[in-house]
Amino acid sequence: MAQLVLLPGKDRSLARRHPWIFAASVDRLRGRARRGDTVDVVAANGRPLAKAAWSPESKIRARVWTFDPDETVDDAFFKRRIQAAVERRQMMPELRGQDGLRLVHGESDGLPGLIADRYGDTVVLQLTATGPEKWRSAIIGALQRATGCTRIYERSDSDVRRLEGLEPVTGWVLGEAPDEALVIVENGVRLKVDVVAGHKTGFYLDQRDNRLLTRELAAGRATLNCFCYTGGFSLQALAGGATSVLSIDSSGPALATAADNLALNPQLDASRCEWREADVFDSLRALKSDGQRFDLIILDPPKFAPSAAHAESAARAYRDINVFAFRLLNPGGLLMTYSCSGGIRSEYFQQIVADAAVGAGRDARLLRRLSAPPDHPVALHFSEGEYLKGLLCQVD
Structure with missing residues (x-):
């Protein structure tokens, strides 16, 4: 796995658990990484800090998946994170029974660049960064398992995707359009x-x-x-x-x-x-x-x-x-x-x-x-x- 090496002193925001790593904080990328790949983030002295999604074309050069350098980012990682996000909402009495509900709220649910909203039995997925784009299949599967929804529609068409070097993507990824208006x-x-x-x-x-x-x-x-x-x-x-x-x-x-x-x-x-x-x-x-x-x-x-x-x-x-x-x-x-x-x-x-x-x-x-x-x-x-x-x- 490639290493993202930070400049001296630029590890302070990660110590405060802020998930964005800006280009101005990066010293170099040691090894090779493609857009959306997971990289090890290390301080200038080599100390492991986090694992993040690499975004070579964005001012936000990487977004942190986990502040545990030993945690593996794989299909099971997204299954755990998405399940936890859904369960947190189920524990809030005022959210129970709502037809329209946000299930995943990006960085605040530990999933930068990922938005998922539920409307009845339809989930709408929005991927705005290279990391979740890389893990699209795992995310779709995790959402289906966590919600039991019959339909998932992707609305990855926000302007911010272009800053990540990504083209708009829309369409049904699970099920088909309902016969009547939602x-x-x-x-x-x-x-x-x-x-x-x-x-x-x-x-x-x-x-x-x-x-x-x-x-x-x-x-x-x-x-x-x-x-x-x-x-x-x-x-x-x-x-x-x-x-x-x-x-x-x-x-x-x-x-x-x-x-x-x-x-x-x-x-x-x-x-x-x-x-x-x-x-x-x-x-x-x-x-x-x-x-x-x-x-x-x-x-x-x-x-x-x-x-x-x-x-x-x-x-x-x-x-x-x-x-x-x-x-x-x-x-x-x-x-x-x-x-x-x-x-x-x-x-x-x-x-x-x-x-x-x-x-x-x-x-x-x-x-x-x-x-x-x-x-x-x-x-x-x-x-x-x-x-x-x-x-x-x-x-x-």
């Missing part, structure tokens, strides 16, 4: 999931708890849902007793699915719901000009800052939409505002939202910090895993 039930609301063409693996499972909170807050409130996608927040607001829900998104197909989702839930009052295909930034300005006001506003935009290099431009975009949201709120109104940008840290996001309140001329207080549910854990040694951050604010 539907899950989330907190009493039925939702269609498009695992082939939907965002991420088909749905935003990371907002499950926050959608439930929206339901709990919506009673008697005129609600505005921006970047609504397929209407998850909107339907929960209706279920919670919102007096009206205006939902805005620029994607016609997403809104068509949202309308289908509403039709799947005849218990909800469709007359209180309006879907609007439009640019959110333009719509917020128009709503302000028209003098409209709301009691609850949800801002769940796409990723404005995929990396720290985009933080400044993203901050302007986040500030703009939050300024308009604060201006559109009635006294006592609530704002649920989110960022899924890895390049925007939690403290910075709060600063942006605070600046937006000042820009809008509103006094506001933070009621609660919002984050992903426990099937999206964050390893204590891997703060980069905390990508979703949110704030629940109230204005005077």
Whole structure:
């Protein structure tokens, strides 16, 4: 097995159990390794540190599989890790019985570059790095054994694969497409999931708890849902007793699915719901000009800052939409505002939202910090895993 030799002093992050090894930390590769091969990681003095997946084309030159230099990375390794990840979720009462669930959350489950989501009896697999790409067959087999699922669909089509020198890969790897649309039930609301063409693996499972909170807050409130996608927040607001829900998104197909989702839930009052295909930034300005006001506003935009290099431009975009949201709120109104940008840290996001309140001329207080549910854990040694951050604010 090839050895990845680190520069002097560059073993400190591994001592803190951070799983990424950047190119700037590497002295040399002793021996030969192909993309995705497992390499022994050693300190400058030769001390064994870990075993990692080699990625010669990425700035993250290797991702650690195990910090035990004596552990073997083989088919049985992935069987153990995936089984353990599934069992951890089964031990959490609030996750039992969920139709939609994240089973494996990359680095935070000790499996860098591997995402697996379950929708009913269908698992969606996403491989974003060379390591899991190398072990695709073992991973598929381990997922099938751990879940008993009848179908597995691969959605390895994220842009990050290109940074690893990998081409997009999609398609059914176990079973075939169901005859009817895949539907899950989330907190009493039925939702269609498009695992082939939907965002991420088909749905935003990371907002499950926050959608439930929206339901709990919506009673008697005129609600505005921006970047609504397929209407998850909107339907929960209706279920919670919102007096009206205006939902805005620029994607016609997403809104068509949202309308289908509403039709799947005849218990909800469709007359209180309006879907609007439009640019959110333009719509917020128009709503302000028209003098409209709301009691609850949800801002769940796409990723404005995929990396720290985009933080400044993203901050302007986040500030703009939050300024308009604060201006559109009635006294006592609530704002649920989110960022899924890895390049925007939690403290910075709060600063942006605070600046937006000042820009809008509103006094506001933070009621609660919002984050992903426990099937999206964050390893204590891997703060980069905390990508979703949110704030629940109230204005005077």
